[in-house]
Amino acid sequence: HPPFFPLLQPPLVQAIFNRNVDEVKLFLHKKDEVNALDQERRTPLHAAAWLGDVHIMELLISAGANVNAKDHVWLTPLHRAAASRNERAVGLLLRKGADVTARDKFWQTPLHIAAANRATRCVEALLPHVSSLNMADRTGRAPLHHAAQSGFQEMVKLLLNRGANLSASDKKDRQSIHWAAYLGHLEVVKLLVSQGSDKSCKDKRGYTPLHAAAASGHVDVVKYLLRNGAEQTPSHIIRCICFIQGIHGMFPLHLAVLYGSSDCCRKLLSSGTHNFSLYSDQLQQGPNENGFAECLNLCLSTRTPLHYAAANGRYQCVVVLVGAGAEVNERDRSGCIPLHYSAASTAFCRCVEHLLDNGAAPSLCNTKGYSAVHYAAAHGNKQNLELVRLIFTLMLSTVIFFFLHFRTIKHLIHASYFVLDSVAFGDVLQHASRQGEQRVCQPTALGGKYKMSRQKSAALILKEMTFPLSFCCQVESGHWECVTVLIESGAYVDACDPVGRSVLYVASQKGHARCVELLLCQSASFLSRDFQGRTAVHLAASCGHADILSNLLSAADHSHPHDPITDRHGYTPAHWAAYHGHEDCLDVLLELKPCSIQEGNPFTPLHCALINGHSGSAELLLESSVCNSLVNIRDAKGRTPLHAAAVAEDVAGLQLVLRHGADINAVDHSGRSALMVAADNGQSGAVALLLHRAKADLSLLDVNKNTALHLACSKAHEMCAMLILKEIHNPILINATNSMLQMPLHIAARNGLATVVQALLNRGATVLAVDEEGHTPALACASNKAVADCLALILSTMKPSSSTPSSSSPSSPSLNLLKHCGITAACPPLPNGGLRHGYGKDRHGATIGLDGYLTE
Known part of the structure; x- marks a missing residue:
């Protein structure tokens, strides 16, 4: 319940918290509002009830305090008194007419509150006034549920003795024993069982109290329920509560391993080693000495406890289950064995190692053809695997070592399981056993038979694999150790994927400096290009990795000092760095390769920086000795850097290029000036700057004879149009027509710009002019x-x-x-x-x- 903060309360409430009876009387004598509400709609009586000060409560009630006043969560003073466990305050309020059935916003009565707060005497005071002990709150829980949750045995005993329903269920069909078992209140569980509570009762998910105790890891409750859960039947079938299945066919053992309670796991296993059978909708058997193993390896969803333990990295549970005889190569419905799940994350390498040491087969594939190697590679992300498969249009067996982890790959290499590129070899090869003996390999594409040692086969495979290094470098944490292992094994450092991305390319893109250094030491080619013609240098500049860019440029100077580095569109690394505003990368480029600033596409790095609003990068370029003459340079469409700044409405960029001498009235090949471009794009800030400070020419016409006012009206940019109208002093511009004989009034009327139309009419725009279709401005609407x-x-x-x-x-x-x-x-x-x-x-x-x- 929300606490009181006395210092934030009115003086009367502060006096109550100080337990100063005289001050309380003084405030009441001064006719202070006895039912005044604080910020949470609590009255002074709420405060007194929470404190349990009966004397002050009597004063307040005598002065007219409302005993059933509700605060913002509908709590009454009786709720407050019950929560503070003050039976005298509860008794006083009951004598003064407090409503014992009042509910708060969670539909909880004072009895619910008292039961939850171990207020035994308050409950005793409330019980004579309540009509039912089983009234439910919003979640369906009765007072007995709250008492069981609190773990207070005396409260549970009191409610049971007064007639509380032992089998009352909440909205999820959970009885009090479920909550006591889940929270580990052993004595309450014993009490409930002794009173006849059903140990096998199920909630809506089919879970019993044993499921609840196993999920929360309370081994003492598990032990007790197991000791008291077996029941001999005349048909000699022993039914144990540990074999009751919940949703998805889960046994208590599943939940124990799912939540990592190895102690509960051991206890549940030890209870089922003899004389039990598994009963389900799909299987009914008689007594079976080995029924324990069947419990481990069969459930309705066909996923065993070992699957759950492996998937969640419960190493101790894996050890216990394997030691108890769980089948390590048991498949679930999707064909996955526990090793698939365990191999999917770096956190579970101990589980991987233990499963491999106990016979798990890394070569087994699930129903979709994925092996444990794929899962280790994909980090458990099936969507990414499918995406890679679609993009590269390769067989699933080629997509390996994606997001591969260093420790996992060591275990897999030790297990000598490798997957070859299907384009080169056509299928999956399995080489040698974990003990290192020779195996016969039959590549289906070649049809031949080879016999080779584990070491030789590993070297051959690593030599031909195109994917491992590339995707090792992609992982966000940068697996340079894995790169080292593969390089030392003879992996091809210039391997590219089907779209031309090399290992160095990917490492540069992800910013893995250690991987880049290792690859450069192996003379990896930095000029290898993807299908867009981009190199590792482009990617380092584009992604802002200045240290990697410096290393790559230094390597480039030694091997190809004069080669321009441009992609298929003519963009250089400087273009990409400027486009994304990476000033540190531009610094590196200006220092190590200054001539690249003027190379490539005529849409220069300065254009790139300004069109994206990177005024810092633009300033860096303009203040360099190489670029100080570029302020009026034009691209292939005749656009200057000022045009680019106007598109972005980068006021700082506009001021920068104007300060460096940009031509305010320069027009591109379509005849548009920077002002016209800004008006056409609705950049009102740029329009205002170019009009007021730079005094741009408003009479310029583009190839379609549109003025800046025409363009602003044509895109319904009302603010830009009004700014331009304010600066027009020549009446000819008001009625100027474009190549379609349309005046600004035609265009503004057609786009519903009422404010602009009114301004044009006030400035003398004619309403009778017709366009090439014979329409007046009125008909243009x-x-x-x-x-x-x-x-x-x-x-x-x-x-x-x-x-x-x-x-x-x-x-x-x-x-x-x-x-x-x-x-x-x-x-x-x-x-x-x-x-x-x-x-x-x-x-x-x-x-x-x-x-x-x-x-x-």
């Missing part, structure tokens, strides 16, 4: 040309009222408007006055002509 023509047709039939002759004059704007719609003369007036009767009068009787209607 239509969603498409067909809708616009329909709107023009409707407007053409709306003859002005006779009471407004001025509207029918030849100079009437409405007639001019209809004339410019292009279809006015072709449409005769509707009979009977057409729409005049519908729109000729407003609600007050005043006539409204067409002009008035449009204005309205």
